[in-house]
Amino acid sequence: MKKFNFSEAEKIVIKLGSSIVTNDGNGLDERCLSSLIKQISILSSQNKKIILVSSGAVAAGLKKLGIKKKPKILSELQSSAAVGQMDLVRMYEKLFSDNNLISAQVLLTHDDLSDRKRYLNARSTIFNLIKNNVIPVINENDTVASEEIRFGDNDTLAAMVANLIEADILVLLTDQDGLFSSDPSQDKNARLISHSYIDDKNLDDSATGTKSKIGTGGMTTKILAARRAALSGTHTIIASGKRSNILVDLSKDEDIGTLLQSREVKLVARKKWLVENLKSNGRIFIDDGAEKALIQKGKSLLVAGVIKVTGTFDRGEVIQCTNKSGDEILKGIVNYNSDEVKKIIGLSSDKIESVLGYVNESSLIHRNNMIIRQTVRKEND
Numbered sequence: 001m002k003k004f005n006f007s008e009a010e011k012i013v014i015k016l017g018s019s020i021v022t023n024d025g026n027g028l029d030e031r032c033l034s035s036l037i038k039q040i041s042i043l044s045s046q047n048k049k050i051i052l053v054s055s056g057a058v059a060a061g062l063k064k065l066g067i068k069k070k071p072k073i074l075s076e077l078q079s080s081a082a083v084g085q086m087d088l089v090r091m092y093e094k095l096f097s098d099n100n101l102i103s104a105q106v107l108l109t110h111d112d113l114s115d116r117k118r119y120l121n122a123r124s125t126i127f128n129l130i131k132n133n134v135i136p137v138i139n140e141n142d143t144v145a146s147e148e149i150r151f152g153d154n155d156t157l158a159a160m161v162a163n164l165i166e167a168d169i170l171v172l173l174t175d176q177d178g179l180f181s182s183d184p185s186q187d188k189n190a191r192l193i194s195h196s197y198i199d200d201k202n203l204d205d206s207a208t209g210t211k212s213k214i215g216t217g218g219m220t221t222k223i224l225a226a227r228r229a230a231l232s233g234t235h236t237i238i239a240s241g242k243r244s245n246i247l248v249d250l251s252k253d254e255d256i257g258t259l260l261q262s263r264e265v266k267l268v269a270r271k272k273w274l275v276e277n278l279k280s281n282g283r284i285f286i287d288d289g290a291e292k293a294l295i296q297k298g299k300s301l302l303v304a305g306v307i308k309v310t311g312t313f314d315r316g317e318v319i320q321c322t323n324k325s326g327d328e329i330l331k332g333i334v335n336y337n338s339d340e341v342k343k344i345i346g347l348s349s350d351k352i353e354s355v356l357g358y359v360n361e362s363s364l365i366h367r368n369n370m371i372i373r374q375t376v377r378k379e380n381d
Contacts, residue, residue, distance in 0.1 A: 004235045004261050006250045009168035011049045015158035019175035020241035021056030027063040028091050039247035041099035049130040053138045053158040060084030092137050102134045107141040113160045116316040123164050159225035162234040170229045172222050173241030178258035195259045198230045230262035282311030282319040291323050300363035303344045313338045332370030335361040
């Protein structure tokens with residue numbers, strides 16, 4: 001399998017660990033952040049869509065409150081995060097503005113990406129932001145999170161965001177040069193693993209699971225995050241955020257850090273998920289024109305082509321699409337619930353708002369969220 005090149009990536013999730021965002025726990029590291037955001041502006045000028053996932057709110061809050069030792073009581077951690085979040089947002093706003101970029105804060109918890117409706121809302125918001133060349137800065141909502149703030153880590157959150165937007169690559173920036181064959185602080189013969197496939201079981205033996213004084217995740221969490229990201233065909237790079245010009249050099253395909261490559265092709269991974277893991281909860285019938293547009297032209301399904309709806313389903317669920325004869329054409333993730341679809345059957349997309357009062361998406365099922373039955377495709381080839 002061909003090695004993935006960073007320069008090929010269009011959608012990139014970059015996660016900054018606490019050791020990068022803060023200066024060894026002594027407040028925010030403006031110098032390091034300024035360098036990284038300047039590099040992000042260069043990547044953005046190359047038409048790459050960047051999503052930033054940042055740690056550091058708790059550490060920044062502890063510094064501001066004069067607390068030297070990280071507390072264990074949940075409410076104290078949450079209040080520290082609330083204080084630190086103000087400084088973190090102010091810093092990002094200033095640095096992105098200095099580079100003529102617009103940034104936006106998005107606060108998420110793991111629950112937001114587990115609940116179907118909140119997942120879809122977050123996805124739509126982030127896609128609209130990057131479409132308008134805005135850099136989303138995603139932070140875990142530590143002030144309301146519970147278990148996550150004590151046992152979680154933003155490596156996992158970053159991987160979930162990568163799944164959410166189907167990123168091409170996830171970059172985990174830490175204070176280490178990458179993943180080593182053993183703990184380099186304990187073994188002088190430890191070697192940097194520059195490239196591996198994410199399903200390599202030897203990776204688990206290499207991870208040290210060590211934690212920094214201010215962060216919560218070690219290499220074990222980064223491997224687990226990479227494996228989660230790989231479910232949607234996303235590759236992962238683990239590298240040092242302290243290295244000069246790290247992002248620019250990666251964009252030049254320089255061999256830096258550790259590349260953990262997914263064997264799944266992004267679109268294939270999503271369609272495999274549709275086929276193997278999702279049960280259809282409803283059915284819609286379409287006219288001949290819609291069937292032709294779907295099969296022969298590879299178009300998305302619009303409500304204009306729908307003639308009948310059966311079953312009950314919510315937005316984000318998988319439904320079957322059949323032709324007038326009752327033959328299944330496809331399965332896909334629907335953008336409107338069954339009651340909404342019944343109200344807008346046969347309408348052009350520009351009429352949806354006048355009936356519902358809002359628009360979730362212009363299509364009923366987007367072409368990237370559907371899989372055409374192979375038998376139907378062959379018959380029409």
